[in-house]
Amino acid sequence: MLIRNVSILKSGQMLHGRDILIIDRRIAKIGKDLRDEVGDDVIDGRGKLAIPGLINGHTHLAMTLLRGYADDMELMPWLREKIWPLEARLTAEDIRWGVKLGCLELIRFGITCYSDMYYFPDETAQATREMGLRAIISGVVFDMRPELLLEVEPFIRRWKGDELITPAVGPHAAYTCSEETLQKAKEIADRHDAMIHIHLSETREEVDGFLLSKGKSPVEYLDSLGMVNERLAAVHCVWLSEEDCYLLAERKANVVNCTVSNLKLASGIAPLNTLMKAGVNVCLGTDGASSNNNLSLFEEMKVTAIVQKNAYHTPAAFSADQIWQIGTKNAYKAFGMNMGLNVGAQADLALIDLRKPWFCPETNILSHLVYSMNGGVDTTIVNGKVLMREGVIPGEEEILEKAQERFLRLTS
């Protein structure tokens, strides 16, 4: 596949009139006047910008099916009265169409890979593979449903080595899993060299509870179980002490912050500057569509930047290029992905239509991507395969219809 005459993003600048040659699943060459000796698919890149694909570092993709079903409620009534009763009725078929609906949105936002934690990980993986996206999928584990712990290792065995799907372990949180469950989750992850994906220090109540009952913060508690390491994706991390930040850094753990969800649920604002000063690898996720309510990493980048500027009392903090690095390179590192507009990297990228008013005038492209952009992803490519071309995703209409049907069944 050859993308011709496209603008590319290189070290924060736009270079115009480049060609990108994709052979098989990799970027084979980037340059001028390239030829494709192997394939015959040519994409006209004029007026478009190629960016490396984005990673949505934390979501519950099947929950896209519950978008807008319940908003603006306190956390516990929201879970007890709305979310949990519906989740108890979820079937594999609901997951399938919820995930596909979520994939449509990811594709439209230039997100080529996501990290998921939810029930029915096999169905999530299967639907994602059918949609052609890449994902790190964690089978969720918590004590209220003990069978989940038994299901997670077989799930990992089934998907290990898959080209698009990386299986992982998802103990829901330190307050919903007993010490024994967390230990077993860790053993499974260790056996398979898999990542652990966990909600951590999301609310003040959670942290206060641990300090009272165990005399440790949730981060310190997890560390005492040996779970804080470079295979940890610690999600949210809103309420951290300075010691927590340095501990996460020392252990080379990854933090996935979800600013929009944290604000919408009134959980607070994470100390991202302190984390990064300590040297923690911070990346971003949107959380599920039932608490955001979309899956856009562009929006997440902007809201994170401006909220952090205000929290640290200076507009100079969290500049466009810093936040772009948090949204891209830091995520590639956290999830071990060979991504970027580089020769040899996975052919996971997006083309953005530059002929939109929010890209005018041509000043600072990273500023435009982070602060101005409102739509315009035109083409999304994952693993060398075109998933959306000029705004068209084959089969989109059927997925929207099926998702609507499944939602009606769930709530009937």
Next chain:
Amino acid sequence: MLIRNVSILKSGQMLHGRDILIIDRRIAKIGKDLRDEVGDDVIDGRGKLAIPGLINGHTHLAMTLLRGYADDMELMPWLREKIWPLEARLTAEDIRWGVKLGCLELIRFGITCYSDMYYFPDETAQATREMGLRAIISGVVFDMRPELLLEVEPFIRRWKGDELITPAVGPHAAYTCSEETLQKAKEIADRHDAMIHIHLSETREEVDGFLLSKGKSPVEYLDSLGMVNERLAAVHCVWLSEEDCYLLAERKANVVNCTVSNLKLASGIAPLNTLMKAGVNVCLGTDGASSNNNLSLFEEMKVTAIVQKNAYHTPAAFSADQIWQIGTKNAYKAFGMNMGLNVGAQADLALIDLRKPWFCPETNILSHLVYSMNGGVDTTIVNGKVLMREGVIPGEEEILEKAQERFLRLTS
């Protein structure tokens, strides 16, 4: 003009299969199986939602020309080193294309009316009229350029009674205008029953300065000059005492908050709940593209809702329907516009393509509009005239080229 088979937004719900008949510049009928006896323009509304047009309550539209030119800087170096030197070079021709560029974006976001404060108000008004948008345009006034005060009354005389343009007076701020200037600005506004558009209590430094030098908050100071009334659009209002809130309410003044700009410049978070509890009419604006960096009121609504939820420590605050009312009805009231999907109202509306993943499943349409939507405005109509049809704005390409040319000239 007849819009056929469209979904409409009525009291927060979607009603499907309606027709909207527009005669001349007004909504003449809303119902089923309507016929257009007068015109022959029919718009197919299937799969689309009609919403009343939005008002962007505060911007400096010509500054769209400076988008991305300088970000992530402290306020004073940003103004002194970047913005002011460029503004000193602005010509009428720059304003013309900057405003047209901004209008493109407003049209794409379903914004049919905006409130502006800037230099060259005549050129702003002229370019806006050519683009077909509605606007309240305030000639800016401050002491560093005394000629501006002399120019504002002739500007008002020229545009008073215009179908699309409402002229107003824009004293920049209480700290950039002397008491004498503010008095004169007020006299002009009073003589013409015009609005006053002013930046007020934006930063803590501003408020501290007034408390020290005058023993009054900026709100109290303006009130002592008789300027706080129902014709006041007080912009930002980030740093208000509870007394300020009740004073603004008692005087029936309007507050235009710009959450995104306030965060990006690290100015703080406005006490919107306190303002609204006191009974103040609060609406929203984006500020200029050089401090936001886009003009989307959808984004402004979402960010305002989630930031205020977090500030008041409950996800139940600032619900989707509240924020939708702040974004629509409150703005119509502030600027005296007869807008809304009602018979007899101005024919200012937008059609949104519902066949996007962020509108699926069909649950709560206001939640989707406020929290999920990321693009999809398809058609924008102002004063009974179609400005964008199915995503196409005639002349867009020329405007993008001219804006780029003007920016290069400015910075050369």
